[in-house]
Amino acid sequence: MIYLPLQHLQPGMVLARSVYYHPTSLPLIVAGQQLGSPMIRKLTELNISGVYIESKFASDIEVKEFIEPKIKQQVTNELKSLYGGYLHNMPLSTSTIDSMRNIAEKLLNYITSKEEFLLNIIDIKDYDTYTYSHSIYVGTLSVLIGMQLNYSENLLLHLAMAGLFHDIGKLDISLDIINKKGPLTPEEFDEIKTHPKKAISRLEFSQKIPNIVLSAIESHHEKYNGTGYPYGLKGDDIPIYGRILALADVYDALTSSRSYRRAWLPNEAVEYMMGCGGTHFDHDLLKAFLRIIAAYPVGTVVQLSNGSLAIVLQNSKEHILRPKIRLLTPENLANTDVDLATDRSFFNVTVTGTITDVDKLPNTIFE
Ligand SMILES: [Fe+2]
Numbered sequence: 321m322i323y324l325p326l327q328h329l330q331p332g333m334v335l336a337r338s339v340y341y342h343p344t345s346l347p348l349i350v351a352g353q354q355l356g357s358p359m360i361r362k363l364t365e366l367n368i369s370g371v372y373i374e375s376k377f378a379s380d381i382e383v384k385e386f387i388e389p390k391i392k393q394q395v396t397n398e399l400k401s402l403y404g405g406y407l408h409n410m411p412l413s414t415s416t417i418d419s420m421r422n423i424a425e426k427l428l429n430y431i432t433s434k435e436e437f438l439l440n441i442i443d444i445k446d447y448d449t450y451t452y453s454h455s456i457y458v459g460t461l462s463v464l465i466g467m468q469l470n471y472s473e474n475l476l477l478h479l480a481m482a483g484l485f486h487d488i489g490k491l492d493i494s495l496d497i498i499n500k501k502g503p504l505t506p507e508e509f510d511e512i513k514t515h516p517k518k519a520i521s522r523l524e525f526s527q528k529i530p531n532i533v534l535s536a537i538e539s540h541h542e543k544y545n546g547t548g549y550p551y552g553l554k555g556d557d558i559p560i561y562g563r564i565l566a567l568a569d570v571y572d573a574l575t576s577s578r579s580y581r582r583a584w585l586p587n588e589a590v591e592y593m594m595g596c597g598g599t600h601f602d603h604d605l606l607k608a609f610l611r612i613i614a615a616y617p618v619g620t621v622v623q624l625s626n627g628s629l630a631i632v633l634q635n636s637k638e639h640i641l642r643p644k645i646r647l648l649t650p651e652n653l654a655n656t657d658v659d660l661a662t663d664r665s666f667f668n669v670t671v672t673g674t675i676t677d678v679d680k681l682p683n684t685i686f687e
Contacts, residue, residue: 322378322631322685323442323619325370325582328678329360333686337372339363340389369576369583370442370676372619375685377648377655378631383441383619387460391430396452398423399484403451407491410522417528424480427456431463432476439464440614440635442575442586451487454572459483461568461612462561468608475532479561482536486565489519489537501579513549516541536561540569543600555602563602567593567609570600585674587615590640611637621648621675629675629682633657641671648682 321336333355338347348366349359363371372383385392402419439461462483466476490498493515497508504512519537523529539553539562546554548566571593577583584592590613597603614635616622621631622645630645642660647653658666675681 321372321381321383321619322375322621323370323383323617324373324678325585325676326360326363326368327582328676329355329363329371329373330678331355331357331360334374335371336374337383339368339371340393367577367579373686375631377646377685378619381619381631381633383617386434386436386439386441387430387456391426392453392456395423395427395456398426399452399455403491407488411525412523414528417526420481420485421477421528424459424477424484427459427484428463428473428477428480431460431480432467432473437464437467438612438614438635438637438640439586439617441617442620450576450578454576455484455487457572458486458565458568461571461609462564464612465564465567465605465608468611478530478532479536479564481529482533482540482561482565483568485519485533486537486540486569487515487519488522489515489517492518492522503580513541517550532559532561535559536565538562540565542566544602545599548600558602560602560605563605567601567605571609571613585620585676586613586617587620587674590615610640613640614643615640616643616671616674618643621681622671623673623675625670625672628653628669629680630658636661643671645671648685651682654682654684 335349335351335353335355338351339349340347459480462479463476466479493511497511516538520534523534536559539559542548542553542558542562544555546552571589574584574589575586597606616632618632618634621629623629628650629648631648632643633646634644639661644659647656647658660666
């Protein structure tokens with residue numbers, strides 16, 4: 321299977337992975353179905369960023385979602401019922417805080433029980449459940465960074481909690497601003513910028529929430545060079561968990577589609593973030609983050625510096641920019657597998673980008 325952003329889908333292509341859409345946990349389109357124009361329109365309306373398509377060159381490539389739909393669904397439902405009711409009450413009851421902790425524990429147990437610690441897939445997200453999926457991914461990515469840093473189980477649980485509830489302060493911001501489709505006015509943006517502080521006034525009376533979680537939530541929009549908010553903290557004055565949350569928050573926001581822009585591909589987000597070490601992000605934490613993200617996830621079609629096209633087969637955290645690939649072109653080498661990290665004849669070849677435009681792919685790929 322290969323990944324294609326939605327704008328490049330064409331009728332007749334065969335879906336290789338089922339597409340799920342909230343609120344049902346049943347798939348919206350089942351793998352194996354041939355896409356017609358109405359279905360492509362429907363996916364576009366739902367703001368789904370892309371799908372996996374069958375290709376004879378990639379029939380043996382299996383792509384597993386990092387967070388299984390079943391788990392994502394369970395956590396989403398629990399977050400939804402918390403956000404729909406109890407979190408609006410002030411002060412939060414002990415049972416609400418216990419529920420927050422239980423959700424974080426469930427997510428943490430799931431992540432630590434996995435063998436793969438590399439985000440190696442373009443997870444399909446839709447716009448309507450953005451708030452919940454964003455919380456889940458910020459929690460997940462923060463935990464994965466913490467695992468790279470060998471954090472204890474207890475600290476990882478705190479990271480999961482902070483990630484899941486990092487934007488809880490948005491509950492106290494007018495929905496008109498939160499849901500606004502167009503660009504925000506400076507006044508509206510000033511209002512948005514109050515959400516980290518609002519989260520603290522909401523949570524600080526709850527003695528069962530550790531300080532480390534509070535300070536992480538409060539500082540997730542601070543930037544390493546001091547240009548962030550709400551306090552303009554600089555460098556190591558920003559609590560380390562806030563610096564971790566910032567990486568997870570920005571990566572997930574960039575790779576999700578929004579009403580005003582398409583989702584960035586992982587390599588685009590990774591390249592952008594690599595350029596922000598020392599300005600937006602803590603350089604050392606950025607290095608840890610880059611060990612958990614595959615810039616070219618399995619199933620993406622890439623261009624090589626020698627002009628060839630290839631499909632990504634496998635990634636390793638040691639070489640996130642040099643995956644194992646299967647050549648599509650030139651024709652005489654089509655279907656040859658190459659490990660860019662170890663194959664000597666390819667040491668001078670680099671991956672230069674992702675190819676998503678169907679017109680640039682060989683005609684044979686979808687036959
Ligand atoms: Fe935020």
